[in-house]
Amino acid sequence: MGLKTAALKKSIWVFHVACSPCNNCDIEILDLLTPRFDVERFGIILVGSPRHADALLITGVCNRHVTPRLIETYRATAKPCVCFLFGACSCQGNVFKGGYNVPRLIDEIILEEDPNAIIVYIPGCPPKPEAMIAGVVKALSVL
Amino acid sequence: MKKTILPIGPFHPLLEEPEFFTLYLEGETVVKVDLRIGYNHRGHEKLATGLTWDQVPFLVERICGICSTSHPYAYVLAVEDLLDIKAPPRGQYIRSLIGEMERIHSHLLWLGLAGHFIGYNTVWMWAWRYREEILDACEKLTGNRNHYAMCRVGGARRDVTQEAMDFTMQSLDSNERSTTMFLGAIVDDPVMHKRLKGVGVLTKEDAIAYAATGPTSRPSGVRWDVRETDPYDAYGASLKAKAWDVIVLEEGDVFAKAAARVLEVLESIKLCRWLIENMPDGEIDVKVGNIPEGEGCGRHEAPRGEVFHYVRSDGSNKPIRHKVRAPTFTNLPTYKASCPGEQIADVALITAAIDPCYCCTERVGVVTRNRRNTLTQDDLVKLSVEKTLEIEKKIGRRSNLAKI
Numbered sequence: 383m384g385l386k387t388a389a390l391k392k393s394i395w396v397f398h399v400a401c402s403p404c405n406n407c408d409i410e411i412l413d414l415l416t417p418r419f420d421v422e423r424f425g426i427i428l429v430g431s432p433r434h435a436d437a438l439l440i441t442g443v444c445n446r447h448v449t450p451r452l453i454e455t456y457r458a459t460a461k462p463c464v465c466f467l468f469g470a471c472s473c474q475g476n477v478f479k480g481g482y483n484v485p486r487l488i489d490e491i492i493l494e495e496d497p498n499a500i501i502v503y504i505p506g507c508p509p510k511p512e513a514m515i516a517g518v519v520k521a522l523s524v525l
Numbered sequence: 526m527k528k529t530i531l532p533i534g535p536f537h538p539l540l541e542e543p544e545f546f547t548l549y550l551e552g553e554t555v556v557k558v559d560l561r562i563g564y565n566h567r568g569h570e571k572l573a574t575g576l577t578w579d580q581v582p583f584l585v586e587r588i589c590g591i592c593s594t595s596h597p598y599a600y601v602l603a604v605e606d607l608l609d610i611k612a613p614p615r616g617q618y619i620r621s622l623i624g625e626m627e628r629i630h631s632h633l634l635w636l637g638l639a640g641h642f643i644g645y646n647t648v649w650m651w652a653w654r655y656r657e658e659i660l661d662a663c664e665k666l667t668g669n670r671n672h673y674a675m676c677r678v679g680g681a682r683r684d685v686t687q688e689a690m691d692f693t694m695q696s697l698d699s700n701e702r703s704t705t706m707f708l709g710a711i712v713d714d715p716v717m718h719k720r721l722k723g724v725g726v727l728t729k730e731d732a733i734a735y736a737a738t739g740p741t742s743r744p745s746g747v748r749w750d751v752r753e754t755d756p757y758d759a760y761g762a763s764l765k766a767k768a769w770d771v772i773v774l775e776e777g778d779v780f781a782k783a784a785a786r787v788l789e790v791l792e793s794i795k796l797c798r799w800l801i802e803n804m805p806d807g808e809i810d811v812k813v814g815n816i817p818e819g820e821g822c823g824r825h826e827a828p829r830g831e832v833f834h835y836v837r838s839d840g841s842n843k844p845i846r847h848k849v850r851a852p853t854f855t856n857l858p859t860y861k862a863s864c865p866g867e868q869i870a871d872v873a874l875i876t877a878a879i880d881p882c883y884c885c886t887e888r889v890g891v892v893t894r895n896r897r898n899t900l901t902q903d904d905l906v907k908l909s910v911e912k913t914l915e916i917e918k919k920i921g922r923r924s925n926l927a928k929i
Contacts, residue, residue: 397536400542400543405590406589408542410670416654447566
């Protein structure tokens with residue numbers, strides 16, 4: 383573990399990238415910030431710009447229209463950063479796999495852009511907020 | 526005065542979903558709003574033609590995560606219309622119950638986001654905390670917080686237990702208390718009045734002209750609710766029993782839209798209670814055999830307005846055409862009537878006040894990058910004519926219409 387990764391783990395600031403989702407994972411992510419789960423007590427804050435973010439929260443299946451925007455957002459994020467793929471859609475395509483507007487999966491797109499990208503998969507449709515917190519904690523303990 | 530162009534999006538902290546707004550400003554005043562979508566198109570209609578009749582509900586459920594019962598609900602109503610069958614009473618009541626639970630949590634969600642948009646995060650936190658109770662009840666009833674998968678052609682997919690219904694009653698009681706408190710807090714709050722009253726007024730004429738539906742048109746004085754005008758499933762019986770009422774307000778501003786949604790939550794709570802108390806016994810679904818040739822339409826009053834599904838069958842095990850029209854499709858253009866002349870700070874709120882759901886709406890994706898493609902009516906007609914000529918060429922004969 384390098385110094386940079388060690389600093390990354392302390393209180394991660396996240397940027398939410400919605401790549402043609404069905405809104406469900408997005409709503410559950412916002413749910414994490416509200417009183418029942420309240421991840422702000424761990425220092426996790428939703429920020430307004432990828433330049434400020436330590437992690438990208440990516441949801442959805444990433445259609446043709448949004449792919450270049452996702453790559454641009456990934457480039458804009460300060461490295462090292464962690465990409466959390468929320469939900470079955472972003473992990474493996476879910477019911478949309480094989481659709482004409484869903485040519486590639488998100489991890490393929492990101493790995494093509496940066497082969498050393500750190501990608502964390504949190505499956506579920508949608509993953510429950512508890513599962514999301516568990517996934518983030520597990521990922522941080524491995525890094 | 527010089528015009529300023531302000532781009533917002535596609536990934537913007539205020540926007541839940543990716544979409545791209547262009548605001549044309551004169552000073553602080555908005556003169557024109559342009560919207561580019563296509564970031565959410567996943568090709569549902571095409572994918573649906575590759576799945577069997579019983580698999581499609583799982584696909585259409587994933588059109589939208591917030592109104593995730595309304596799409597399969599409208600779809601199964603369409604297929605039942607094609608088959609000319611009716612679900613057994615218990616199946617109908619279960620579907621309607623889930624539909625109403627969804628309305629409650631969707632409206633509370635919108636209220637929270639509206640609070641967030643005006644920088645009133647207390648409202649956001651409160652609304653979403655009260656929403657959790659409803660989600661717990663949904664989890665108890667169906668097994669998942671969202672994406673309930675309770676609709677199937679011919680009835681409900683699974684039964685609800687008495688224990689779950691008792692739990693739901695408790696959740697509804699506690700939610701009613703908090704929502705009533707919430708309503709009082711909104712009505713008494715001078716900040717809310719100053720911020721929301723008279724902002725983004727949608728007149729009754731505009732609402733009718735743009736064919737707005739649901740909680741966008743009802744606060745403008747248009748009494749149109751599919752549950753009342755064309756009752757289906759358990760709604761007809763509940764109307765006869767006077768279990769609930771349609772909320773119609775007159776002002777048409779953002780305050781009226783917020784108030785209408787809170788009042789609708791209270792009405793939905795009443796209706797849910799009535800549905801649970803009058804839940805009939807018996808079968809939850811009928812056996813559905815082969816789907817014959819034909820076509821069917823189904824519509825359901827989703828939290829955002831009327832959702833419409835059309836299916837066509839050629840007698841095989843898959844639909845050959847599936848058309849979806851989401852409520853946001855008609856609600857969205859109303860920003861053209863309500864935005865111009867408003868302050869830039871209010872535009873986020875006004876566009877949010879229709880509770881837009883872009884992932885429901887998008888049926889077209891533009892693939893070319895860095896090129897502005899706008900298809901006008903003439904372009905579409907030209908494309909259509911070209912296709913007809915192509916087909917004539919392919920099958921080697923001219924159509925009868927060409928003679929005319």
